[in-house]
Amino acid sequence: FSIYFVNVLIFNSKAVVERRGFRPKIFDDAAKANG
Secondary structure, three states: OOOOHHHHHHHHHHHHHHOOOOOOOHHHHHHOOOO
């Protein structure tokens, strides 16, 4: 379970929620945590 895989999941999740016009704070926090 690598950082790269986690970043890909976060990126895909953000792309999906942004397409719906909805951004949960948890995705922003996770993105910040992974720099």
